[in-house]
Amino acid sequence: MKRILVLAVAAAVAAAALLSGATAAAQGVQPRPGDRLFDLTLPVPGERADRNYLGLSGWGKTFRMADIKANLVLIEILSMYCPFCQKEAPVVNRLHEAIEKDPAAGGKIKIIGVGAGNSSYEVEVFRKKYGVPFPVFPDPDYDIHKKCGEVRTPFFIAVRLNPDGTQSVTHARLGAFGEVPAFLETLKKAAGL
Numbered sequence: 001m002k003r004i005l006v007l008a009v010a011a012a013v014a015a016a017a018l019l020s021g022a023t024a025a026a027q028g029v030q031p032r033p034g035d036r037l038f039d040l041t042l043p044v045p046g047e048r049a050d051r052n053y054l055g056l057s058g059w060g061k062t063f064r065m066a067d068i069k070a071n072l073v074l075i076e077i078l079s080m081y082c083p084f085c086q087k088e089a090p091v092v093n094r095l096h097e098a099i100e101k102d103p104a105a106g107g108k109i110k111i112i113g114v115g116a117g118n119s120s121y122e123v124e125v126f127r128k129k130y131g132v133p134f135p136v137f138p139d140p141d142y143d144i145h146k147k148c149g150e151v152r153t154p155f156f157i158a159v160r161l162n163p164d165g166t167q168s169v170t171h172a173r174l175g176a177f178g179e180v181p182a183f184l185e186t187l188k189k190a191a192g193l
Contacts, residue, residue, distance in 0.1 A: 030149035030172065037159050037167035038147045040065050040075075042112075042137045050135040054110060066165045070110040072191035073167075077148055077155040078136070079116050080126035085154045088176055089130035092154075095180050096133050104193045105184065112137065116145035116153060158190055 031037065041062050045051050055069025065073060076092060078085040092111065099105045113136035115123040120138045127136055139145055148155065151174060158171035170190035177183045 028147040028149045030151055031157050031169045032172055033169055035169045037065065037157070037169055040144065040147075040167075042114075045135050045137075047135075054112075054135065065159065065167050066161060068110055068112075068161065069107075070161060070191075071108045071193065072110075072170070072187060073159050073161065074109065074111045074187060075157040075159060076111065076113045077116055077145060077151055077153055077157070078113050078126075079153045080118050080122045082153040084175065085126075086130065088154050089126075089132060091176065091180065093131060093133060095177075095183060098180050098184050099187075102184065102188075105188050105191070108193060109187050109191055110134070114139050114144050117142055158187055160190055160192075 028038065041064050044056060044060055044063055045054070054063075054067075056063055056067060074095075076085075080086075096111050099109045099111070111134040113123075113132065113134065115126065115136055116139050118126070118138050119140045123136045123138045126132065137144075142150075145151070148157070154175065156171065156173050156177055157169060159167045160170050161167055171186065
């Protein structure tokens with residue numbers, strides 16, 4: 001009888017673990033270095049400058065990370081209402097400028113933003129107010145945010161675009177990334193530059 005009770009408890013614990021794992025997978029988990037990035041599909045930017053920056057060709061409605069012409073993409077999960085994102089915006093802009101001026105990184109490392117819970121209008125307000133020079137995509141229903149494990153903002157994910165079409169997370173961090181020159185070197189190393 002004890003043996004049956006122990007087996008029943010073990011089965012219940014195993015079932016609960018499987019159920020919680022399925023729930024975590026359905027909700028997403030916070031990306032970590034070494035992980036493969038979840039399937040990220042975004043709307044093609046309406047602005048030609050944004051399409052050119054990403055190296056997108058064609059006129060489809062959506063694109064995938066593998067379509068971006070780069071070795072590495074830094075994704076910033078942000079919200080226009082987040083005071084930390086607002087404070088970090090000038091620093092991220094300086095990083096973008098440093099990447100573009102660096103002979104090894106320019107054209108090979110790109111930055112995009114995802115506005116968690118933000119509409120297209122809200123994303124554009126944020127871009128204009130803070131002079132954001134890279135594309136920021138709306139995520140009004142938190143779809144991408146959920147796939148990221150509902151991280152707090154700003155959250156940075158560096159993703160290496162592999163030749164086989166997969167994407168590997170090389171860096172994932174909540175909050176400020178520190179000094180621009182040091183972080184740029186980290187990104188260049190992850191990009192194989």
